[in-house]
Amino acid sequence: MIDPLSEIITLLRPRTVSSKLISGAGKWGIYYSAFEQPSFCTILKGSCLLTIQGKEPVILNEGDFVFMPVTPSFTISGFGSVVSEQVDAKNTSHVTEEVRHGDQDGQPDVLMLGGYFSFDSVDTALFVSLLPQLLHVQSAEKLSVLVQLIRDEFTEQRSGREHILMRLVEILLIESLRLMEKVDAPVGLLRGLAEPRLAEALRHIHGNPSHSWTMDELARKVALSRSTFFERFTNAIGIPPMEYLLAWRMTIAKDLLSQQNLTITQIAEQVGYGSASAFSTAFSRYVGLAPSKFTYS
Template sequence: MTDPLTQIVSLLQPGAPFSKCVTGSGPWQVRRTQSPNPYYVAVLSGSFRYWDSKSGEVAVNEGDFILIPSAQDFMMRSTVSSSDNDMVTDPIILPGGGYRVGRIDGPMDMRALVGYCIFQSDDAALLSSLLPELVVVRGEYHLAMLMQLLGDEAAGRKPGREVVLRHLLEVLLIEAMRSSAEFGYNPGLLRGLSDERLAVAIRAMHAEPGRGWTVAELAREAAVSRSGFHDRFQNAVGMAPMEYLTAWRLTLAKDLLRKRELSVSAIARQVGYSSASAFSVAFGRSVGVSPARYAREQASASAGNATEKFEGAIA
Protein backbone atom coordinates (compact mmCIF):
# COMPACT_ATOMS: atom_id res chain seq x y z
CA MET A 1 0.00 0.00 0.00
CA THR A 2 1.07 3.60 -0.64
CA ASP A 3 3.47 5.03 1.96
CA PRO A 4 2.16 8.50 2.98
CA LEU A 5 5.47 9.65 4.44
CA THR A 6 7.39 8.85 1.25
CA GLN A 7 4.74 10.60 -0.85
CA ILE A 8 4.85 13.75 1.25
CA VAL A 9 8.64 13.97 1.29
CA SER A 10 8.73 13.52 -2.50
CA LEU A 11 6.13 16.24 -3.03
CA LEU A 12 8.07 18.62 -0.79
CA GLN A 13 10.76 18.65 -3.52
CA PRO A 14 13.73 19.12 -1.17
CA GLY A 15 16.42 21.29 -2.71
CA ALA A 16 20.20 21.26 -2.38
CA PRO A 17 21.16 21.69 1.29
CA PHE A 18 23.61 24.04 2.90
CA SER A 19 25.94 22.05 5.12
CA LYS A 20 28.99 22.91 7.21
CA CYS A 21 31.16 21.38 9.90
CA VAL A 22 31.00 23.21 13.24
CA THR A 23 33.17 22.57 16.28
CA GLY A 24 32.66 23.95 19.78
CA SER A 25 34.94 24.70 22.70
CA GLY A 26 34.09 25.98 26.16
CA PRO A 27 30.94 28.03 26.80
CA TRP A 28 28.91 29.16 23.77
CA GLN A 29 25.35 29.88 22.67
CA VAL A 30 23.83 30.18 19.20
CA ARG A 31 20.31 31.43 18.53
CA ARG A 32 18.41 31.23 15.24
CA THR A 33 15.24 33.25 14.59
CA GLN A 34 13.01 33.66 11.55
CA SER A 35 14.63 30.78 9.69
CA PRO A 36 11.74 28.98 7.95
CA ASN A 37 13.97 26.43 6.24
CA PRO A 38 14.27 22.95 7.80
CA TYR A 39 17.41 22.83 9.94
CA TYR A 40 19.36 19.72 10.87
CA VAL A 41 22.30 18.78 13.08
CA ALA A 42 24.23 15.48 13.13
CA VAL A 43 26.57 15.25 16.13
CA LEU A 44 29.82 13.49 15.20
CA SER A 45 31.43 13.86 18.65
CA GLY A 46 30.71 15.52 21.97
CA SER A 47 27.32 16.99 22.83
CA PHE A 48 25.27 20.19 23.16
CA ARG A 49 21.86 21.30 24.41
CA TYR A 50 18.95 22.30 22.16
CA TRP A 51 16.09 24.54 23.30
CA ASP A 52 12.89 26.00 21.88
CA SER A 53 9.80 27.34 23.62
CA LYS A 54 7.59 24.37 22.69
CA SER A 55 9.94 21.40 23.01
CA GLY A 56 11.89 22.73 25.98
CA GLU A 57 15.51 21.66 26.47
CA VAL A 58 16.81 18.51 24.81
CA ALA A 59 20.27 16.97 25.29
CA VAL A 60 21.88 16.06 21.93
CA ASN A 61 24.84 13.68 22.12
CA GLU A 62 27.35 11.95 19.86
CA GLY A 63 25.54 9.89 17.21
CA ASP A 64 22.29 11.87 17.61
CA PHE A 65 20.49 13.62 14.78
CA ILE A 66 17.90 16.39 15.09
CA LEU A 67 15.63 17.83 12.42
CA ILE A 68 13.58 21.01 12.89
CA PRO A 69 11.11 21.12 9.95
CA SER A 70 10.19 24.77 10.59
CA ALA A 71 13.01 26.41 12.51
CA GLN A 72 11.40 29.69 13.56
CA ASP A 73 13.16 30.31 16.87
CA PHE A 74 15.55 27.97 18.68
CA MET A 75 18.81 27.96 20.61
CA MET A 76 21.79 25.64 20.85
CA ARG A 77 24.25 25.93 23.72
CA SER A 78 27.30 24.15 25.10
CA THR A 79 26.96 21.59 27.85
CA VAL A 80 29.42 23.78 29.76
CA SER A 81 27.47 26.46 31.64
CA SER A 82 27.09 29.55 29.45
CA SER A 83 25.46 32.99 29.60
CA ASP A 84 24.23 35.66 27.19
CA ASN A 85 27.81 36.98 27.12
CA ASP A 86 28.78 33.78 25.30
CA MET A 87 26.25 34.33 22.48
CA VAL A 88 27.86 33.74 19.06
CA THR A 89 26.85 36.17 16.33
CA ASP A 90 29.48 35.16 13.77
CA PRO A 91 31.28 31.82 14.12
CA ILE A 92 35.05 31.79 13.59
CA ILE A 93 36.14 30.45 10.22
CA LEU A 94 38.96 27.96 10.78
CA PRO A 95 42.08 27.93 8.53
CA GLY A 96 41.50 24.35 7.42
CA GLY A 97 37.81 24.92 6.75
CA GLY A 98 34.80 24.64 9.02
CA TYR A 99 33.57 26.89 11.79
CA ARG A 100 34.28 27.25 15.52
CA VAL A 101 31.90 28.47 18.23
CA GLY A 102 33.28 29.30 21.67
CA ARG A 103 36.99 29.52 22.37
CA ILE A 104 39.30 29.44 19.37
CA ASP A 105 42.25 28.01 21.35
CA GLY A 106 40.43 25.65 23.71
CA PRO A 107 40.06 21.88 23.38
CA MET A 108 37.27 20.81 21.03
CA ASP A 109 34.33 19.31 22.94
CA MET A 110 31.71 19.20 20.16
CA ARG A 111 31.84 18.48 16.43
CA ALA A 112 28.75 18.40 14.24
CA LEU A 113 27.49 18.69 10.69
CA VAL A 114 24.78 21.35 10.54
CA GLY A 115 22.78 22.78 7.71
CA TYR A 116 19.42 23.49 6.16
CA CYS A 117 17.49 22.49 3.09
CA ILE A 118 14.80 24.18 1.03
CA PHE A 119 11.40 22.72 0.22
CA GLN A 120 10.70 23.89 -3.33
CA SER A 121 7.04 22.86 -3.45
CA ASP A 122 4.51 25.67 -3.10
CA ASP A 123 2.70 23.31 -0.72
CA ALA A 124 5.70 23.24 1.63
CA ALA A 125 3.90 25.09 4.43
CA LEU A 126 0.97 22.66 4.34
CA LEU A 127 3.08 19.53 4.03
CA SER A 128 5.68 20.48 6.63
CA SER A 129 2.84 21.36 9.04
CA LEU A 130 2.03 17.64 9.04
CA LEU A 131 5.48 16.91 10.48
CA PRO A 132 6.41 17.24 14.16
CA GLU A 133 8.07 20.45 15.32
CA LEU A 134 11.19 18.57 16.40
CA VAL A 135 12.52 15.17 15.32
CA VAL A 136 15.21 13.58 17.50
CA VAL A 137 16.93 10.39 16.39
CA ARG A 138 19.41 8.82 18.79
CA GLY A 139 22.24 6.44 18.04
CA GLU A 140 21.52 6.10 14.30
CA TYR A 141 25.08 6.41 13.04
CA HIS A 142 24.08 5.72 9.43
CA LEU A 143 22.29 9.09 9.44
CA ALA A 144 25.55 10.84 10.34
CA MET A 145 27.20 8.96 7.47
CA LEU A 146 24.43 10.11 5.16
CA MET A 147 25.03 13.68 6.33
CA GLN A 148 28.69 13.30 5.46
CA LEU A 149 27.73 12.19 1.95
CA LEU A 150 25.47 15.23 1.65
CA GLY A 151 28.24 17.55 2.76
CA ASP A 152 30.76 16.03 0.35
CA GLU A 153 28.31 16.19 -2.56
CA ALA A 154 27.29 19.78 -1.79
CA ALA A 155 30.94 20.88 -1.73
CA GLY A 156 31.74 19.19 -5.05
CA ARG A 157 30.88 20.07 -8.63
CA LYS A 158 30.38 16.63 -10.16
CA PRO A 159 27.91 16.07 -13.01
CA GLY A 160 24.42 15.23 -11.74
CA ARG A 161 25.08 16.99 -8.42
CA GLU A 162 21.57 18.44 -8.13
CA VAL A 163 19.89 15.07 -8.70
CA VAL A 164 22.16 13.27 -6.24
CA LEU A 165 21.61 15.95 -3.58
CA ARG A 166 17.85 15.76 -3.94
CA HIS A 167 17.73 12.00 -3.61
CA LEU A 168 20.18 11.94 -0.68
CA LEU A 169 18.08 14.56 1.07
CA GLU A 170 14.88 12.60 0.48
CA VAL A 171 16.50 9.52 2.00
CA LEU A 172 17.76 11.58 4.94
CA LEU A 173 14.32 13.00 5.70
CA ILE A 174 12.57 9.65 5.43
CA GLU A 175 15.19 7.87 7.52
CA ALA A 176 15.13 10.58 10.19
CA MET A 177 11.36 10.55 10.46
CA ARG A 178 10.80 6.81 10.44
CA SER A 179 13.68 6.26 12.88
CA SER A 180 12.44 8.91 15.28
CA ALA A 181 11.22 7.70 18.63
CA GLU A 182 10.96 11.18 20.14
CA PHE A 183 8.48 13.17 18.10
CA GLY A 184 6.65 14.00 21.33
CA TYR A 185 3.00 14.86 21.60
CA ASN A 186 2.76 17.44 18.84
CA PRO A 187 0.00 16.65 16.33
CA GLY A 188 1.23 15.67 12.88
CA LEU A 189 1.48 12.93 10.30
CA LEU A 190 4.09 10.93 12.23
CA ARG A 191 1.88 10.83 15.28
CA GLY A 192 -1.03 9.70 13.11
CA LEU A 193 1.04 6.99 11.47
CA SER A 194 2.31 5.79 14.85
CA ASP A 195 -1.30 4.93 15.75
CA GLU A 196 -1.90 1.52 14.16
CA ARG A 197 -5.62 2.15 13.68
CA LEU A 198 -5.24 5.62 12.17
CA ALA A 199 -2.34 4.48 10.00
CA VAL A 200 -4.66 2.08 8.15
CA ALA A 201 -7.05 4.91 7.31
CA ILE A 202 -4.29 7.34 6.31
CA ARG A 203 -2.71 4.77 4.00
CA ALA A 204 -6.12 4.06 2.47
CA MET A 205 -6.67 7.76 1.70
CA HIS A 206 -3.26 8.00 0.07
CA ALA A 207 -3.74 4.78 -1.91
CA GLU A 208 -7.15 5.83 -3.27
CA PRO A 209 -7.50 9.62 -3.13
CA GLY A 210 -10.18 9.50 -5.84
CA ARG A 211 -12.50 7.28 -3.86
CA GLY A 212 -15.61 8.90 -2.33
CA TRP A 213 -14.47 8.42 1.23
CA THR A 214 -16.74 9.24 4.16
CA VAL A 215 -15.79 9.43 7.82
CA ALA A 216 -17.84 6.28 8.42
CA GLU A 217 -15.93 4.34 5.75
CA LEU A 218 -12.57 5.50 7.06
CA ALA A 219 -13.64 4.56 10.59
CA ARG A 220 -14.50 1.05 9.33
CA GLU A 221 -11.06 0.80 7.71
CA ALA A 222 -9.53 1.71 11.07
CA ALA A 223 -11.90 -0.59 12.98
CA VAL A 224 -12.93 2.29 15.23
CA SER A 225 -16.35 3.87 15.89
CA ARG A 226 -17.21 6.86 13.72
CA SER A 227 -17.14 9.41 16.54
CA GLY A 228 -14.11 7.81 18.14
CA PHE A 229 -12.23 7.84 14.83
CA HIS A 230 -12.97 11.52 14.17
CA ASP A 231 -11.77 12.64 17.61
CA ARG A 232 -8.74 10.33 17.55
CA PHE A 233 -7.72 11.58 14.09
CA GLN A 234 -8.21 15.23 15.04
CA ASN A 235 -6.11 14.89 18.18
CA ALA A 236 -3.29 12.96 16.48
CA VAL A 237 -2.97 14.68 13.10
CA GLY A 238 -4.16 18.15 14.05
CA MET A 239 -7.05 18.32 11.58
CA ALA A 240 -10.30 16.49 10.90
CA PRO A 241 -10.20 13.40 8.60
CA MET A 242 -12.10 15.04 5.72
CA GLU A 243 -10.03 18.22 6.08
CA TYR A 244 -6.87 16.13 5.74
CA LEU A 245 -8.32 14.26 2.74
CA THR A 246 -9.28 17.52 1.00
CA ALA A 247 -5.85 19.04 1.64
CA TRP A 248 -4.15 15.92 0.30
CA ARG A 249 -6.37 15.81 -2.81
CA LEU A 250 -5.62 19.44 -3.63
CA THR A 251 -1.91 18.89 -3.05
CA LEU A 252 -1.98 16.01 -5.54
CA ALA A 253 -4.02 18.14 -7.94
CA LYS A 254 -1.42 20.91 -7.86
CA ASP A 255 1.30 18.41 -8.65
CA LEU A 256 -0.70 17.04 -11.60
CA LEU A 257 -1.48 20.55 -12.88
CA ARG A 258 2.22 21.45 -12.77
CA LYS A 259 3.03 18.40 -14.87
CA ARG A 260 0.40 19.42 -17.50
CA GLU A 261 -0.13 15.82 -18.62
CA LEU A 262 -3.88 15.58 -17.90
CA SER A 263 -6.92 17.77 -18.51
CA VAL A 264 -8.62 19.56 -15.62
CA SER A 265 -11.58 17.18 -15.81
CA ALA A 266 -9.28 14.13 -15.74
CA ILE A 267 -7.43 15.52 -12.73
CA ALA A 268 -10.76 16.23 -11.01
CA ARG A 269 -11.80 12.59 -11.38
CA GLN A 270 -8.40 11.30 -10.28
CA VAL A 271 -8.46 13.24 -7.01
CA GLY A 272 -12.06 12.46 -6.10
CA TYR A 273 -14.33 15.15 -7.52
CA SER A 274 -17.49 14.22 -9.42
CA SER A 275 -17.13 17.06 -11.92
CA ALA A 276 -14.63 19.62 -13.18
CA SER A 277 -16.85 22.43 -11.87
CA ALA A 278 -16.95 20.99 -8.33
CA PHE A 279 -13.17 20.58 -8.45
CA SER A 280 -12.70 24.16 -9.74
CA VAL A 281 -14.82 25.58 -6.92
CA ALA A 282 -12.88 23.66 -4.24
CA PHE A 283 -9.53 24.49 -5.85
CA GLY A 284 -10.36 28.19 -6.23
CA ARG A 285 -11.54 28.41 -2.61
CA SER A 286 -8.26 26.93 -1.38
CA VAL A 287 -5.70 28.32 -3.83
CA GLY A 288 -7.33 31.57 -4.92
CA VAL A 289 -7.20 30.91 -8.67
CA SER A 290 -8.83 28.42 -11.03
CA PRO A 291 -7.04 25.14 -11.89
CA ALA A 292 -6.49 26.29 -15.49
CA ARG A 293 -4.97 29.58 -14.41
CA TYR A 294 -2.79 27.83 -11.82
CA ALA A 295 -1.45 25.50 -14.54
CA ARG A 296 -0.67 28.46 -16.84
CA GLU A 297 1.08 30.39 -14.07
CA GLN A 298 3.18 27.38 -13.11
CA ALA A 299 4.15 26.76 -16.74
CA SER A 300 5.17 30.41 -17.12
CA ALA A 301 7.20 30.31 -13.92
CA SER A 302 8.95 27.09 -15.00
CA ALA A 303 9.82 28.60 -18.39
CA GLY A 304 11.26 31.68 -16.67
CA ASN A 305 13.38 29.57 -14.33
CA ALA A 306 14.67 27.49 -17.23
CA THR A 307 15.66 30.66 -19.11
CA GLU A 308 17.50 32.05 -16.07
CA LYS A 309 19.44 28.79 -15.61
CA PHE A 310 20.37 28.70 -19.31
CA GLU A 311 21.49 32.32 -19.35
CA GLY A 312 23.47 31.75 -16.16
CA ALA A 313 25.18 28.71 -17.66
CA ILE A 314 26.36 30.55 -20.78
CA ALA A 315 27.23 33.85 -19.06
Protein backbone atom coordinates in the same frame (compact mmCIF):
# COMPACT_ATOMS: atom_id res chain seq x y z
CA MET B 1 -0.33 -0.49 -0.35
CA ILE B 2 0.82 3.14 -0.59
CA ASP B 3 3.02 4.43 2.26
CA PRO B 4 1.72 7.91 3.29
CA LEU B 5 5.08 9.13 4.61
CA SER B 6 6.88 8.17 1.40
CA GLU B 7 4.11 9.81 -0.63
CA ILE B 8 4.51 13.09 1.23
CA ILE B 9 8.32 13.10 1.05
CA THR B 10 8.22 12.28 -2.68
CA LEU B 11 5.74 15.05 -3.35
CA LEU B 12 7.78 17.57 -1.37
CA ARG B 13 10.96 16.72 -3.33
CA PRO B 14 13.43 17.77 -0.60
CA ARG B 15 16.93 18.87 -1.54
CA THR B 16 19.82 20.05 0.59
CA VAL B 17 20.50 23.72 -0.06
CA SER B 18 23.32 24.15 2.42
CA SER B 19 25.24 21.93 4.80
CA LYS B 20 28.51 22.38 6.60
CA LEU B 21 30.58 21.16 9.50
CA ILE B 22 30.34 23.29 12.63
CA SER B 23 32.53 22.87 15.71
CA GLY B 24 32.82 24.59 19.06
CA ALA B 25 35.28 24.63 21.96
CA GLY B 26 35.44 26.44 25.30
CA LYS B 27 32.80 29.13 25.76
CA TRP B 28 30.80 29.62 22.58
CA GLY B 29 27.28 30.22 21.34
CA ILE B 30 25.54 30.95 18.04
CA TYR B 31 22.15 32.64 17.68
CA TYR B 32 20.22 32.04 14.45
CA SER B 33 17.24 34.20 13.56
CA ALA B 34 14.10 32.49 12.26
CA PHE B 35 13.97 31.54 8.58
CA GLU B 36 11.43 29.71 6.45
CA GLN B 37 13.39 26.66 5.32
CA PRO B 38 13.41 23.40 7.30
CA SER B 39 16.76 22.84 9.00
CA PHE B 40 18.66 19.90 10.42
CA CYS B 41 21.62 19.13 12.63
CA THR B 42 23.33 15.88 13.50
CA ILE B 43 25.95 15.63 16.24
CA LEU B 44 29.08 13.84 15.03
CA LYS B 45 31.13 14.20 18.22
CA GLY B 46 30.64 15.56 21.75
CA SER B 47 27.56 17.41 22.99
CA CYS B 48 26.01 20.88 23.06
CA LEU B 49 22.87 22.77 24.04
CA LEU B 50 19.97 23.70 21.75
CA THR B 51 17.63 26.46 22.94
CA ILE B 52 14.53 27.43 20.95
CA GLN B 53 12.92 30.69 21.94
CA GLY B 54 10.15 29.99 24.47
CA LYS B 55 11.15 26.35 24.99
CA GLU B 56 13.23 24.46 27.53
CA PRO B 57 16.86 23.85 26.44
CA VAL B 58 17.62 20.45 24.89
CA ILE B 59 20.94 18.64 25.33
CA LEU B 60 22.22 17.15 22.07
CA ASN B 61 24.66 14.25 22.31
CA GLU B 62 26.78 12.35 19.81
CA GLY B 63 24.56 10.50 17.33
CA ASP B 64 21.51 12.73 17.89
CA PHE B 65 19.58 14.16 14.96
CA VAL B 66 17.43 17.30 15.03
CA PHE B 67 14.97 18.45 12.38
CA MET B 68 12.86 21.63 12.44
CA PRO B 69 10.20 21.82 9.66
CA VAL B 70 9.93 25.61 9.94
CA THR B 71 13.01 26.92 11.65
CA PRO B 72 12.32 29.33 14.52
CA SER B 73 14.97 31.53 16.12
CA PHE B 74 17.29 29.37 18.21
CA THR B 75 20.65 29.24 19.94
CA ILE B 76 23.14 26.40 19.85
CA SER B 77 25.99 26.60 22.33
CA GLY B 78 28.37 25.02 24.76
CA PHE B 79 27.40 24.67 28.42
CA GLY B 80 29.11 27.76 29.79
CA SER B 81 27.52 31.19 30.12
CA VAL B 82 28.30 33.30 27.05
CA VAL B 83 26.87 36.04 24.86
CA SER B 84 25.93 34.27 21.64
CA GLU B 85 27.19 35.42 18.25
CA GLN B 86 24.35 36.21 15.83
CA VAL B 87 24.53 34.37 12.50
CA ASP B 88 22.33 34.55 9.40
CA ALA B 89 22.19 30.99 8.04
CA LYS B 90 21.35 32.11 4.50
CA ASN B 91 24.29 34.52 4.35
CA THR B 92 26.71 31.72 5.29
CA SER B 93 25.27 29.07 2.94
CA HIS B 94 28.23 29.49 0.56
CA VAL B 95 30.72 28.41 3.25
CA THR B 96 31.97 24.86 2.61
CA GLU B 97 34.84 24.45 5.05
CA GLU B 98 34.41 23.70 8.76
CA VAL B 99 33.24 26.69 10.82
CA ARG B 100 34.85 26.91 14.27
CA HIS B 101 33.33 28.81 17.20
CA GLY B 102 34.92 29.62 20.58
CA ASP B 103 38.52 28.56 21.18
CA GLN B 104 40.27 28.17 17.84
CA ASP B 105 43.07 25.88 19.03
CA GLY B 106 43.00 22.21 20.02
CA GLN B 107 40.30 19.59 19.64
CA PRO B 108 36.67 20.79 19.56
CA ASP B 109 34.22 19.92 22.33
CA VAL B 110 31.53 19.29 19.74
CA LEU B 111 31.47 18.61 15.99
CA MET B 112 28.21 18.70 14.09
CA LEU B 113 26.81 18.72 10.59
CA GLY B 114 24.20 21.44 10.18
CA GLY B 115 22.25 22.78 7.26
CA TYR B 116 18.88 23.45 5.76
CA PHE B 117 16.57 22.07 3.09
CA SER B 118 14.47 23.50 0.37
CA PHE B 119 11.34 21.73 -0.85
CA ASP B 120 10.76 21.92 -4.60
CA SER B 121 7.04 21.34 -4.03
CA VAL B 122 4.71 24.32 -4.43
CA ASP B 123 2.86 23.30 -1.27
CA THR B 124 4.54 22.38 2.01
CA ALA B 125 1.72 23.55 4.30
CA LEU B 126 0.15 20.12 4.90
CA PHE B 127 3.46 18.45 5.76
CA VAL B 128 4.62 21.26 8.04
CA SER B 129 1.27 21.50 9.84
CA LEU B 130 1.37 17.81 10.76
CA LEU B 131 4.88 17.74 12.25
CA PRO B 132 6.16 18.93 15.64
CA GLN B 133 8.15 22.17 15.80
CA LEU B 134 11.22 20.21 16.89
CA LEU B 135 11.93 16.61 15.96
CA HIS B 136 14.75 15.25 18.15
CA VAL B 137 15.87 11.66 17.61
CA GLN B 138 18.36 10.43 20.16
CA SER B 139 21.14 8.06 19.19
CA ALA B 140 19.75 5.15 17.15
CA GLU B 141 21.70 2.41 15.39
CA LYS B 142 20.50 3.21 11.86
CA LEU B 143 21.01 6.92 12.34
CA SER B 144 24.53 6.31 13.64
CA VAL B 145 25.41 4.44 10.45
CA LEU B 146 24.03 7.27 8.30
CA VAL B 147 25.82 9.91 10.37
CA GLN B 148 29.12 8.04 9.93
CA LEU B 149 28.60 7.86 6.17
CA ILE B 150 27.90 11.60 6.08
CA ARG B 151 30.99 12.33 8.15
CA ASP B 152 33.13 10.16 5.82
CA GLU B 153 31.82 12.00 2.75
CA PHE B 154 32.68 15.33 4.29
CA THR B 155 36.23 14.36 5.20
CA GLU B 156 37.23 12.33 2.12
CA GLN B 157 36.47 14.96 -0.56
CA ARG B 158 35.68 12.33 -3.22
CA SER B 159 34.02 12.97 -6.60
CA GLY B 160 30.22 13.08 -6.49
CA ARG B 161 30.40 14.28 -2.88
CA GLU B 162 27.59 16.84 -3.02
CA HIS B 163 25.16 14.45 -4.71
CA ILE B 164 25.88 11.67 -2.21
CA LEU B 165 25.56 14.07 0.73
CA MET B 166 22.19 15.30 -0.51
CA ARG B 167 20.84 11.75 -0.77
CA LEU B 168 22.26 10.70 2.61
CA VAL B 169 20.71 13.68 4.38
CA GLU B 170 17.34 12.94 2.72
CA ILE B 171 17.54 9.34 3.97
CA LEU B 172 18.52 10.62 7.42
CA LEU B 173 15.39 12.81 7.42
CA ILE B 174 13.08 9.98 6.38
CA GLU B 175 14.59 7.51 8.86
CA SER B 176 14.27 10.04 11.70
CA LEU B 177 10.59 10.55 10.85
CA ARG B 178 10.05 6.79 10.88
CA LEU B 179 11.67 6.51 14.28
CA MET B 180 9.29 9.17 15.62
CA GLU B 181 6.19 7.20 14.60
CA LYS B 182 4.96 6.40 18.10
CA VAL B 183 1.74 6.81 20.03
CA ASP B 184 3.24 9.37 22.42
CA ALA B 185 4.50 11.56 19.57
CA PRO B 186 3.02 15.07 19.41
CA VAL B 187 -0.35 15.37 17.69
CA GLY B 188 0.19 15.06 13.95
CA LEU B 189 0.99 12.67 11.14
CA LEU B 190 3.63 10.68 13.04
CA ARG B 191 1.24 9.83 15.87
CA GLY B 192 -1.42 8.80 13.35
CA LEU B 193 1.02 6.52 11.54
CA ALA B 194 1.89 4.86 14.86
CA GLU B 195 -1.70 3.69 15.37
CA PRO B 196 -2.34 0.68 13.08
CA ARG B 197 -5.98 1.46 12.25
CA LEU B 198 -5.34 5.13 11.59
CA ALA B 199 -2.28 4.22 9.52
CA GLU B 200 -4.49 1.92 7.46
CA ALA B 201 -6.99 4.75 6.90
CA LEU B 202 -4.17 7.06 5.81
CA ARG B 203 -2.92 4.41 3.37
CA HIS B 204 -6.40 4.21 1.83
CA ILE B 205 -6.61 7.99 1.47
CA HIS B 206 -3.13 8.30 -0.02
CA GLY B 207 -3.44 5.18 -2.15
CA ASN B 208 -6.67 6.21 -3.86
CA PRO B 209 -7.35 9.94 -3.60
CA SER B 210 -9.66 9.79 -6.65
CA HIS B 211 -12.10 7.52 -4.78
CA SER B 212 -15.26 9.17 -3.42
CA TRP B 213 -14.43 8.41 0.21
CA THR B 214 -16.98 8.97 2.94
CA MET B 215 -16.51 8.91 6.68
CA ASP B 216 -18.60 5.73 6.93
CA GLU B 217 -16.55 3.88 4.31
CA LEU B 218 -13.21 4.80 5.85
CA ALA B 219 -14.49 3.73 9.28
CA ARG B 220 -15.61 0.38 7.87
CA LYS B 221 -12.25 -0.14 6.17
CA VAL B 222 -10.50 0.03 9.55
CA ALA B 223 -13.22 -1.82 11.53
CA LEU B 224 -14.24 1.12 13.72
CA SER B 225 -17.55 2.81 14.31
CA ARG B 226 -18.02 6.16 12.58
CA SER B 227 -17.85 8.13 15.82
CA THR B 228 -14.84 6.23 17.19
CA PHE B 229 -12.94 6.61 13.93
CA PHE B 230 -13.67 10.34 13.76
CA GLU B 231 -12.58 10.90 17.37
CA ARG B 232 -9.38 8.81 17.17
CA PHE B 233 -8.30 10.29 13.84
CA THR B 234 -8.94 13.88 14.92
CA ASN B 235 -7.27 13.46 18.32
CA ALA B 236 -4.17 11.78 16.87
CA ILE B 237 -3.60 13.77 13.69
CA GLY B 238 -5.12 17.09 14.68
CA ILE B 239 -7.70 17.49 11.92
CA PRO B 240 -10.83 15.45 11.04
CA PRO B 241 -10.60 12.68 8.40
CA MET B 242 -12.51 14.48 5.65
CA GLU B 243 -10.56 17.67 6.22
CA TYR B 244 -7.32 15.67 5.88
CA LEU B 245 -8.65 14.06 2.68
CA LEU B 246 -9.43 17.50 1.24
CA ALA B 247 -6.00 18.84 2.21
CA TRP B 248 -4.26 15.87 0.59
CA ARG B 249 -6.30 16.18 -2.60
CA MET B 250 -5.50 19.90 -2.83
CA THR B 251 -1.81 19.21 -2.22
CA ILE B 252 -1.79 16.75 -5.14
CA ALA B 253 -3.77 19.18 -7.29
CA LYS B 254 -1.29 22.01 -6.66
CA ASP B 255 1.59 19.75 -7.65
CA LEU B 256 -0.16 18.62 -10.85
CA LEU B 257 -1.10 22.20 -11.75
CA SER B 258 2.49 23.34 -11.31
CA GLN B 259 3.65 20.75 -13.85
CA GLN B 260 1.30 22.23 -16.47
CA ASN B 261 0.98 19.02 -18.49
CA LEU B 262 -2.59 18.01 -17.60
CA THR B 263 -5.95 19.64 -18.23
CA ILE B 264 -8.18 20.81 -15.38
CA THR B 265 -10.56 17.94 -16.19
CA GLN B 266 -7.76 15.36 -15.93
CA ILE B 267 -6.57 16.79 -12.60
CA ALA B 268 -10.14 16.83 -11.29
CA GLU B 269 -10.48 13.11 -12.05
CA GLN B 270 -7.19 12.29 -10.29
CA VAL B 271 -8.24 14.00 -7.07
CA GLY B 272 -11.79 12.69 -6.80
CA TYR B 273 -14.02 15.25 -8.52
CA GLY B 274 -16.62 14.31 -11.12
CA SER B 275 -16.21 17.46 -13.17
CA ALA B 276 -13.84 20.32 -13.81
CA SER B 277 -16.36 22.81 -12.45
CA ALA B 278 -16.79 20.93 -9.15
CA PHE B 279 -13.02 20.74 -8.76
CA SER B 280 -12.56 24.41 -9.65
CA THR B 281 -15.13 25.45 -7.06
CA ALA B 282 -13.52 23.32 -4.32
CA PHE B 283 -9.99 24.43 -5.25
CA SER B 284 -10.92 28.12 -5.35
CA ARG B 285 -12.62 27.87 -1.96
CA TYR B 286 -9.63 26.06 -0.39
CA VAL B 287 -6.73 27.92 -2.01
CA GLY B 288 -8.26 31.32 -2.72
CA LEU B 289 -7.35 31.16 -6.41
CA ALA B 290 -8.95 29.48 -9.40
CA PRO B 291 -6.90 26.54 -10.76
CA SER B 292 -6.12 28.45 -13.96
CA LYS B 293 -4.78 31.43 -12.01
CA PHE B 294 -2.80 29.21 -9.61
CA THR B 295 -0.99 27.60 -12.55
CA TYR B 296 0.52 30.93 -13.57
CA SER B 297 0.91 32.52 -10.12
